[in-house]
Amino acid sequence: MKKQRRVFSPEDRLAIIQEGQREGTTVTCRKYNLAPSLYGKWKNKYLSGGVEGLKPSYHRIDPELRALEEENERLKRIIAKQALEIEVKSELLKKSPIQPRIKR
Structure with missing residues (x-):
């Protein structure tokens, strides 16, 4: 069975970060089934860019x-394609000999 990818809104991410600061990172990551590295990335983005940093x-x-x-x-x-056709036609014209006109 394939695991479905979860999508967290910026507000959800902010709430999880705040909960992690109150209750501890490990407890929060276990509660939401998050990798600690993902929590750390979210936290760094929040610290560097605020709520805007949490947006995709x-x-x-x-x-x-x-x-x-x-x-x-x-x-x-x-x-x-047209340029190639023109080039091919011009090469064919160069190769074909010009027939002299016969006067009658």
């Missing part, structure tokens, strides 16, 4: 921005 540090990319980036990549591929 990852940034979600705006869906509109992601769509624009995908369109940009698609257009770059189209341009690269």
Whole structure:
């Protein structure tokens, strides 16, 4: 059976840190089934950045921005394909001999 990942809000983290300061780190970690190293990371983030330090540090990319980036990549591929076609055609024109016109 796979263990489900728990998600703690910044308020929950702050409450756990405060409880750990009152009742002790070991007791609190056992109560919430937390690794002491995780508790230490939360505490260090709280001491260095306050409540803002406890917020998640990852940034979600705006869906509109992601769509624009995908369109940009698609257009770059189209341009690269066209540039390659032009280069191949110009190489073929260079190699093909010019036929002299016959006057009648």
